Amino acid sequence: MKLTMAALTNTGRVRQNNEDAVYADVRDRVAVVCDGMGGHAGGHVASDLAVQVISGALHRLRPQDWRDESAVVESVKQAIFGANDHILARAQADPELFDMGTTVVVCAFMFDRVITANVGDSRIYRVADHAIEQVSSDHSLVAERVRAGLLDPHSAEAAMLANIITRALGMEQITVDITIEDLRPGDTYLLCSDGLCDMLEDDEILAIIDRAESLDSAVVALIDGANARGGVDNITAALIKAD
Numbered sequence: 572m573k574l575t576m577a578a579l580t581n582t583g584r585v586r587q588n589n590e591d592a593v594y595a596d597v598r599d600r601v602a603v604v605c606d607g608m609g610g611h612a613g614g615h616v617a618s619d620l621a622v623q624v625i626s627g628a629l630h631r632l633r634p635q636d637w638r639d640e641s642a643v644v645e646s647v648k649q650a651i652f653g654a655n656d657h658i659l660a661r662a663q664a665d666p667e668l669f670d671m672g673t674t675v676v677v678c679a680f681m682f683d684r685v686i687t688a689n690v691g692d693s694r695i696y697r698v699a700d701h702a703i704e705q706v707s708s709d710h711s712l713v714a715e716r717v718r719a720g721l722l723d724p725h726s727a728e729a730a731m732l733a734n735i736i737t738r739a740l741g742m743e744q745i746t747v748d749i750t751i752e753d754l755r756p757g758d759t760y761l762l763c764s765d766g767l768c769d770m771l772e773d774d775e776i777l778a779i780i781d782r783a784e785s786l787d788s789a790v791v792a793l794i795d796g797a798n799a800r801g802g803v804d805n806i807t808a809a810l811i812k813a814d
Contacts, residue, residue: 577786578809584802590614591807592622600680605673606764613671624654655740672741698759703777710738759812766804770797786810
């Protein structure tokens with residue numbers, strides 16, 4: 572399956588610094604988006620470190636490894652655990668980086684399957700047949716209470732709790748969500764930080780991707796759309812299409 576990729580990150584209209592980081596490489600068949608958080612420069616350091624460690628680990632996979640589902644799944648998991656170890660070690664070594672962390676979403680594309688992984692509330696969507704579906708599950712207090720039937724997502728309480736995430740790299744113990752999906756011609760995957768999906772509804776994201784002439788123009792339009800709604804956070808989008 573041939574892949575096409577496009578990725579873009581933007582500071583937004585409110586923040587002074589961009590704490591998001593993104594990696595997308597057709598040759599490696601890997602895309603990563605991270606949304607950092609924490610203290611003086613901590614968010615940027617955490618997200619950048621996670622992207623470097625994860626992309627570097629998956630870059631080392633051999634061609635034969637990409638035909639072994641269990642090998643790819645284990646490599647993705649270990650890459651994320653390795654990134655968490657690096658973030659913890661760096662934070663312990665530098666007091667200014669204490670308590671830094673980052674979300675992470677990863678897609679690793681085999682020849683007929685895609686392995687997805689996420690920690691935190693950045694998202695992975697699948698766009699196919701003019702429909703959009705969120706593949707990842709948000710690891711946030713609001714999302715977990717909504718899934719348990721304990722909270723109305725449109726309530727004032729949900730708005731107050733919106734920034735509380737329950738999983739992130741930089742915690743002593745992390746759990747990684749993994750999915751394995753069939754990859755079909757025409758499937759498009761979107762990896763994004765919450766600076767995008769908090770500003771645009773899923774159907775708006777779908778409409779932008781559907782009417783774009785290319786993946787490059789689609790990521791630009793997604794960023795512009797989020798900024799037009801206020802751009803209150805850093806905005807990152809990576810699109811991958813299979814043909």
